[in-house]
Amino acid sequence: MTNPTAAMLVIGDEILSGRTRDSNMHFLAGELTRVGIALREVRIVADVHEEIAEAVRALSTRYTHLFTSGGIGPTHDDITADAVAQAMRVRIGHRADAMALLKAHYDRSGMPFNEARQRMARIPDGATLIDNPVSTAPGFTIGNVHVMAGVPGIFQAMVASVLPQLTGGPPLLSQSFRVERGEGEIATDFGALAAEFPDLSMGSYPFIQNGAHGTNLVIRGSDAGRLAEAMVKLTRLFG
Amino acid sequence: MTNPTAAMLVIGDEILSGRTRDSNMHFLAGELTRVGIALREVRIVADVHEEIAEAVRALSTRYTHLFTSGGIGPTHDDITADAVAQAMRVRIGHRADAMALLKAHYDRSGMPFNEARQRMARIPDGATLIDNPVSTAPGFTIGNVHVMAGVPGIFQAMVASVLPQLTGGPPLLSQSFRVERGEGEIATDFGALAAEFPDLSMGSYPFIQNGAHGTNLVIRGSDAGRLAEAMVKLTRLFG
Numbered sequence: 001m002t003n004p005t006a007a008m009l010v011i012g013d014e015i016l017s018g019r020t021r022d023s024n025m026h027f028l029a030g031e032l033t034r035v036g037i038a039l040r041e042v043r044i045v046a047d048v049h050e051e052i053a054e055a056v057r058a059l060s061t062r063y064t065h066l067f068t069s070g071g072i073g074p075t076h077d078d079i080t081a082d083a084v085a086q087a088m089r090v091r092i093g094h095r096a097d098a099m100a101l102l103k104a105h106y107d108r109s110g111m112p113f114n115e116a117r118q119r120m121a122r123i124p125d126g127a128t129l130i131d132n133p134v135s136t137a138p139g140f141t142i143g144n145v146h147v148m149a150g151v152p153g154i155f156q157a158m159v160a161s162v163l164p165q166l167t168g169g170p171p172l173l174s175q176s177f178r179v180e181r182g183e184g185e186i187a188t189d190f191g192a193l194a195a196e197f198p199d200l201s202m203g204s205y206p207f208i209q210n211g212a213h214g215t216n217l218v219i220r221g222s223d224a225g226r227l228a229e230a231m232v233k234l235t236r237l238f239g
Numbered sequence: 240m241t242n243p244t245a246a247m248l249v250i251g252d253e254i255l256s257g258r259t260r261d262s263n264m265h266f267l268a269g270e271l272t273r274v275g276i277a278l279r280e281v282r283i284v285a286d287v288h289e290e291i292a293e294a295v296r297a298l299s300t301r302y303t304h305l306f307t308s309g310g311i312g313p314t315h316d317d318i319t320a321d322a323v324a325q326a327m328r329v330r331i332g333h334r335a336d337a338m339a340l341l342k343a344h345y346d347r348s349g350m351p352f353n354e355a356r357q358r359m360a361r362i363p364d365g366a367t368l369i370d371n372p373v374s375t376a377p378g379f380t381i382g383n384v385h386v387m388a389g390v391p392g393i394f395q396a397m398v399a400s401v402l403p404q405l406t407g408g409p410p411l412l413s414q415s416f417r418v419e420r421g422e423g424e425i426a427t428d429f430g431a432l433a434a435e436f437p438d439l440s441m442g443s444y445p446f447i448q449n450g451a452h453g454t455n456l457v458i459r460g461s462d463a464g465r466l467a468e469a470m471v472k473l474t475r476l477f478g
Contacts, residue, residue: 013442016278017413017459018268020444025283029257039255041290044264044281047442051280074423075443076430106423116426134447151445174256184313184345187355191315203252203286204314205259206390208373220256 003038003169003222004064009055010044011070011080012150024069024155031159036169036222037065047071052083060087060145065166067159070150072139074116080147081140085124088142095123098138105136131161170222175231179238182206182213189237190217197230199223242277242408242461243303248294249283250309250319251389263308263394270398275408275461276304286310291322299326299384304405306398309389311378313355319386320379324363327381334362337377344375370400409461414470418477421445421452428476429456436469438462 008028014020025042032039040063045051052071060066071080085092098121106113120137123129130139130146132154139148139158148158179186183206194202200221207214217234221227247267253259264281271278279302284290291310299305310319324331337360345352359376362368369378369385371393378387378397387397418425422445433441439460446453456473460466 013440013459014444014457016268016281017411018265018270018272018278019413019415019457021265026257026260029255031257033257039257040285042255042281042283046279073426073443073445075426076433077442111421111424114423114427116430117423119426120423135452151447153447172256174258176258182350184353184356184359185350187312187314187358188353191355194315201252203316204312205253206312208390208392213374218253218258220252 003036003172004167005040006032006037006065006067007041007043007059007063008039009052009059009066009068010042010150011047011052011068012044013046013077015044016046023152024150027152027156028067028069028159031163033172033174035163035166036171037166038169038172047077047079049079049083049086052080053087056084056087056145060143064144066145067162068145068147069155072120072137072147072149074119074137078119081122081124084142084145084147088124088145090125090142092122092124094118094121098123098129101129101136101138130158133157133161172220172222173224173227174218174220175227176216176218177231177234177238178214178216180212180214181238183215186215186217186238193230193233193237196233197221197226200226200230202230242275242411243406244279245271245276245304245306246280246282246298246302247278248291248298248305248307249281249389250286250291250307251283252285252316254283255285262391263389266391266395267306267308267398270402272411272413274402274405275410276405277408277411286316286318288318288322288325291319292326295323295326295384299382303383305384306401307384307386308394311359311376311386311388313358313376317358320361320363323381323384323386327363327384329364329381331361331363333357333360337362337368340368340375340377369397372396411459411461412463412466413457413459414466415455415457416470416473416477417453417455419451419453420477422454425454425456425477429473432469432472432476435472436460436465439465439469441469 127140127142205216366379366381
C-alpha cells in the first residue's frame with residue numbers, strides 16, 4: 001500500500017521579505033505525516049496572480065493533494081481565489097451560501113457587510129466550502145486543491161476540518177538514533193544499510209555541539225516491522 | 240534602478256516530514272532584503288536527484304540568483320552537487336583544491352580522510368568554491384547558482400562570504416503601521432492608496448489579539464521619498 005502525496009503552496013510577500021517566519025508549513029508537515037500523506041514539495045510565491053496560478057497548475061497536476069495558505073482575505077492583495085479559479089479553468093463569483101454565512105456573521109457583530117468583506121464570498125464554481133470556526137470567512141476545496149487562510153490559528157482550524165475527509169495511507173513512521181560521531185565517519189556503513197533497505201528512507205543530519213560533531217540518523221517508512229529490523233542493525237553498527 | 244531577483248531551493252526530507260523546522264529561509268530572506276536583492280520564490284524538495292535538478296533548472300533560468308541549502312555532506316543522501324551539475328550541464332569530479340583543503344583539515348584533526356569525506360570534494364566543472372570556516376567542506380558557485388550547506392551555522396557563514404560578491408540594488412525598505420481594526424474595515428481605503436502608489440508594494444496582515452481583530456499594514460519599496468509620502472497618507476487615513 002502506498003501513501004498519497006501532497007504539496008503545499010504558501011502565498012505571501014511577508015514571508016519572502018523576511019518580515020514574518022512561516023509556521024503553517026511546519027504544522028502541516030507534521031499533520032500530514034501523522035495521517036500518512038507524504039508531503040513532497042513546498043513552494044512559497046509572492047502575491048502575484050500569474051505566479052500563484054502557475055504554481056497551482058504545476059503542483060495540483062503532480063501530487064494527490066495541494067494545500068495552499070494565505071491570500072483569501074478582503075484586501076486588494078488577497079488574490080488567491082481568483083488565481084486558483086484561473087488555474088483550475090473555472091469561473092468565480094460571489095456565492096450565495098458564503099454570502100449568507102458572512103452576512104449573518106457581520107450582522108451579529110454589528111459591523112457593515114461592505115464590498116471588501118463581500119470579496120471573501122468569491123468562490124470558484126464547483127468548490128466545496130471549508131469551515132472557518134475562528135472568523136467565518138470560508139476556505140474551499142476545488143478538485144484536489146485545498147485553499148486555506150494564512151493566519152496560523154485559522155489555517156490550523158481549517159486543516160483540522162479538511163484532513164479527516166481525505167484518504168490517508170499507513171502512518172509514516174520514523175525512528176532516530178543519535179551518534180556522537182561526524183557524518184564522514186559513519187557514512188560508508190550507513191549508506192550500505194540504506195542500500196539493504198530500499199523500501200525505507202534513511203537520512204543523516206549532522207550537528208555541532210560544544211565543538212564536537214555528531215549525527216542524527218533517521219529512518220522513515222510505513223512498515224513498522226521493517227523499520228524495527230533496520231533499527232536493530234543500526235544499533236548494532238553504531239550503538 | 241531595479242533590484243536583482245533571487246530564488247531559494249531548500250533540499251531536505253527532514254523539513255518535509257515535519258521533523259525539522261527550516262531556519263535558513265528566514266535568515267536568507269532577511270539578508271537579501273538588506274542588500275537589495277528581491278527574494279521572489281522558495282521551493283523545498285526531497286532528497287531526490289531528478290527533483291533537485293528540475294528545480295535548479297527552473298529557478299536558475301527565471302531569477303538573477305539561486306541559493307540552495309542542504310545535501311552537500313558525505314552521506315548517501317547528499318546528492319545536491321551531482322544534481323546541480325546535471326542541471327547546469329557540466330561534469331563533476333573530485334577537485335584538487337577541494338581535496339587539498341579537506342585533506343589538510345582531516346590531517347590536522349587526526350581523522351582519516353576516507354572515501355565518504357572525499358565525496359565532499361566533488362565539485363561541478365567551472366565552479367568557484369565558497370569558504371566554509373566552520374567545518375572546511377566547501378560550498379560552490381556555478382553560474383548564478385550558489386550551493387551551500389544545510390546546517391544553519393555553516394549556511395550563515397557561507398551566505399556571509401557569498402553576498403558581498405554580488406551586486407545588490409537599492410535597499411528594500413519597509414514601514415509598517417498597526418491599526419486596531421479588522422482588514423474588512425480598512426480594505427477599500429487601503430486598496431485605493433495602493434493604486435495611487437503602483438511603484439510601492441502594500442500588504443495587510445491581520446491578527447487577532449485578546450479576541451479583537453487588528454491589521455498590520457506594510458509598505459515596501461526602494462525609494463525612501465515615495466515611501467515617506469505614502470506613510471503620511473496612510474497615517475492620515477488610519478491614524
